[in-house]
Amino acid sequence: MYFSNSIISWYNKNARELPWRNTVNPYKIWLSEIILQQTRVSQGLPYYLKFIENFPTINHLASASENQVMKLWQGLGYYSRARNMHFTAKYIVQYYNSQFPENYNEILKLKGIGEYTAAAISSFCFDLPHAVVDGNVIRILSRYFGIEIPYDTSEGKKIFKNLAERELNVDLSAIHNQSIMEFGALQCVPKSPNCSVCTLSENCMAFNSNLIDLLPLKSKKISVKKRYFNYLIIENEDSTFLQKRNSGIWKSLYEFPLIEGDFTEEKLLKSDEFDEILQNSDFTIGFVSKQVTHQLTHQTIFAKFWHIKVSSFQNKKYKEVNWDCFIDFPIPRLIDKYLKNIEKVTN
């Protein structure tokens, strides 16, 4: 229990005050865990507070519209998390009488909840002995125990899961899990951890063998795909036109009519896609933005925004939206950032 006792006593001295730390309400724990997946606390905290303010209970979240949920989530990325959370809130209200299930396997069956979140909810809220395993935990375990097996292989996954379960203090599973997560976020950080002040340094294999920069090991390199987006900001007096994405990472968000591909102006105007969108409308090209780069985990998007004036636009595929109401629509961060920059330039 040396490992667990050490990180718990470190946690008791170093833990940050965070709103989801003082509750065993599974709705609040769930919300915080979903928001914090792939997101730093400083970025996720305002979103958590906004969600709790707007949807204080699971019933409030379940009865919200998809647009309201996506709008509050806007800018946080990984939008499937918001869609799944909304689905699951409705599911719990309908099938569990608004009460979060209190059993690990039942929690794991809920849409959008994986092993990590199920372990966090079941240990924090119901004191069940399930160890959390995420990037932070893997980093600490691989360094402390000197494990040189890539964590993204099936063998690696099994080894880290078993080790996390073995080291779990089953009588204190909530605080053990909180401690290891906080230890990974503050002490055993990915780059240049300050090992000289670390409570585990005496027995840490990576520290004692100079392997900190090497561990944890990963087998695969992520390949990043390049994509070229041309957004047509079609303007008819005070209105523009939007479509709702029904697939991909930005599913359920709204965007301007999109043509994908690396086009010159001449080629874009002659393309079939352009004809299909404009459908013989009279138009003039106003302004074309410089290329804007937007980095996602597996994709780099190079976007251009084409401002197009029309006197009438009949394509029913797109929803006419008055600029005054534009703010009500959830949109990708790429578009939001572009419009805010344009506002700064034009104001």
Ligand code: SF4
């Ligand atoms: S000594 Fe360094 S590498 Fe080892 S657990 Fe502590 S912070 Fe991490």
